[in-house]
Amino acid sequence: MHIKAVPDTLTKLTQMGDVTLYEPAGDQPQSEKPNGRYQARSLADCISNVSTPTGKKPILKTMLTTACERDCFYCPFRAGRGKTKRVTISPAQLADAFDKMQRARQVDGLFLSSGIIKGSITTQDKIIDTVEIIRKQYQYRGYVHLKIMPGAQYDQLYRAMQLADRVSVNLEAPTQERLTALAPKKDFAVELVKMLQLAKQIKQEHPHEKLANTVTQFVVGAVGDTDLELLSVSERLYRQMGVVRAYYSAFSPVTHTPLENVTPTAPIREHRLYQASFLLRDYQWELEDLPFVDNGNLRTDVDPKRAWAELHLRQQPIEIMTANREQLMRVPNIGPVGADAIIAARRKGRITDISQLRKLGIHAPEQATPYILLDGHKPPAQLRLF
């Protein structure tokens, strides 16, 4: 097998292992959950099954170096953390190893990040160099997701967006104050938000070019950040910066870091943030629609759409025969596809029974019964779910 031609690089990749503790790469981040072995045991630890726009693929998720001159408090690769084995791979070596793994059908896609050495600009150049080789020399046309270093230059961002399918500019926190508590050497406005503004500008300046989509990511729950803060920023990113996806990574403490004794964030909080984020992005909800409780967080015991429906629809149920698309999508278990199916079906006849909703593809329609009327009648009562 060709792979034996580059044993040093594969050994290095194996040593890096799962470097993606806070680095989802695709469309279903929660199915990419890392195994936490960021000082690895096998090459398989570097490969994640990732949902991409063209289907699920095994993606090589790795870094050019696990050395870093910054000291983000949550990160296993932070400067000065003695437990971390520092491994560095050159762009040519990594491109070569990727090509061989790709030809051996071990991977079909690359997520590339890096620790920062000699500044963000030098590091970003190396990330770009790697993908230039992969695209030009090895003619790889598949999925590539690149990290943008904080404070990268306009030209670097533009080139990365030409080469990749997706680029990440990770805000990590919703405000400068929260970021300082997480990553004291990162500047929220100048190094991070500005990258997102530039990405939007690049898209506007090159409207006919195929350019990568922009995503971001937050580390959730380590420094007192609230769901309201996180979703408020997410809403602005979706509406004003053209960001296609906000990722939320529940904080998990790393030993020998300043946050090692901070309580891990419950995964359910991350899950609720994703649900609320989709309501903002795909259901046209406003931030004010989300049912935050007094501490600025969402309830974790119930999904935000159902929590809203409990407050607003239990007393004023939605009439399925007359509601518009947006109103239908307010009902738990009815999404955009279900709403369209209902609208098409009721043109042909009346919807009077819950079984008709099931036939239209609505999942578990009995869970919607407290919040709807069917042709003027309340459907038979169902057991309360909570």
Ligand code: SF4
């Ligand atoms: S810049 Fe990136 S790799 Fe370096 S310490 Fe911060 S999060 Fe870790």
